[in-house]
Amino acid sequence: MTSARQPGTVLTDAFASVGGRARLSKVPQVTALFWIIKVLTTGMGETASDFLAHTVAPPVAVALGGLGLAAALALQLRVRRYLAGVYWFAVIMVSVFGTMAADVLHVGLGVPYLVSTIGFAVALAAILAIWYAAERTLSIHSITTPRRELFYWATVLTTFALGTAVGDLTAVTFRWGYLLSGVIFAVAIAVPAFAFRTRTLNAVAAFWTAYVITRPLGASFADWMGVSHARGGLALGTGLVTAAWAALIVILVAYLAVTRADAEPAGR
Numbered sequence: 085m086t087s088a089r090q091p092g093t094v095l096t097d098a099f100a101s102v103g104g105r106a107r108l109s110k111v112p113q114v115t116a117l118f119w120i121i122k123v124l125t126t127g128m129g130e131t132a133s134d135f136l137a138h139t140v141a142p143p144v145a146v147a148l149g150g151l152g153l154a155a156a157l158a159l160q161l162r163v164r165r166y167l168a169g170v171y172w173f174a175v176i177m178v179s180v181f182g183t184m185a186a187d188v189l190h191v192g193l194g195v196p197y198l199v200s201t202i203g204f205a206v207a208l209a210a211i212l213a214i215w216y217a218a219e220r221t222l223s224i225h226s227i228t229t230p231r232r233e234l235f236y237w238a239t240v241l242t243t244f245a246l247g248t249a250v251g252d253l254t255a256v257t258f259r260w261g262y263l264l265s266g267v268i269f270a271v272a273i274a275v276p277a278f279a280f281r282t283r284t285l286n287a288v289a290a291f292w293t294a295y296v297i298t299r300p301l302g303a304s305f306a307d308w309m310g311v312s313h314a315r316g317g318l319a320l321g322t323g324l325v326t327a328a329w330a331a332l333i334v335i336l337v338a339y340l341a342v343t344r345a346d347a348e349p350a351g352r
Contacts, residue, residue, distance in 0.1 A: 110166055111227045111236065112346040114291065119298065121172060121336050126247065126299045127306030128329040129179025133187065134310070135322040136180075142192070146184050153181040157237060161230065166347055168340040172333065175240070182244025183303070190252065197253040204246035211238050212292070222288045243292070247299020255304060261316040266304035273297040 112118055136145035156177035160170050186204070189195040195203075215235040216222055227236050254265040276293040279285035285293070310325040311317030340346050 109225065109227055109348050110160070110233050111224050112166055112168070112171060112340070113348060114224070115346050117336060117340065118346060121333060122175070122295070122298050123302040124329050124333050124336070125172065125175050125179045126244070126302030128326055128333060129176060129183050129244070130248070130303035131306045131310050131322040131326040131329070132180050133183035135326055137187070138322070146188065149177070149181040149184045153177040161233060168337050168346070172337045174237070176333070178237070178241050179244050182241055183248045185245045186248035186252070197249055197257045201246065201249040201253050204242060204249055208239065208242045208246055211235070211242055215239065222292070224291065243296045244299055247296055248303060251300030251303045254300070255307065262304045262308035262311065263316065266301060266308060269297055269301035269304060273301055
């Protein structure tokens, strides 16, 4: 699924003219590898968060996650164009911290998964509404200004927290388990793809719908691989799963960094 440019919107191309100069897009083109790496980051973020929470004191884990997120976003906002390593590092840290945010609400504050799911869904809708009111577009092809990039990352962070809550809701509250939840989300992500192909859903709506679903999709399968047999998993351990998924991410991101296969071509 790709997020196609919409005619009539302002700055929907990868470049925007600012002070007579073209500004490069700060996000990658949406390719098959984009979705594969995105799913891998969701799973890695889930198990990395759990691993940290069980290795160090939870407040320390949250603090480390917050510092890592701040550093990653500061670096991403500082660069002038899309760089695969910088961008995906930011996504990974959003994944880790987004998981922690959802877990703190449930484990730390006792908020039911259903309530946190609704809360994050409302927050996401509000961010998208404010973004559209300010910029008149939600297209990822328009991420060429600092303000739009801030809206983008606020949206991404909220989708990760929402997806974490949804995944835990189905696996724990609904008692579907992690494997069945993963299979269901794998089927669910085909819905916006099909709707986009049949033109019953526009590109922007299809993209953000699929983006939200990738979170519980990857997290469910990663949890299934990491948790104990008693919880219906493969009992590989969160540390091993985190390391294995991280290795795959590094290989794929290194390929993109070298080939720049997902970067907007210069001079276009």
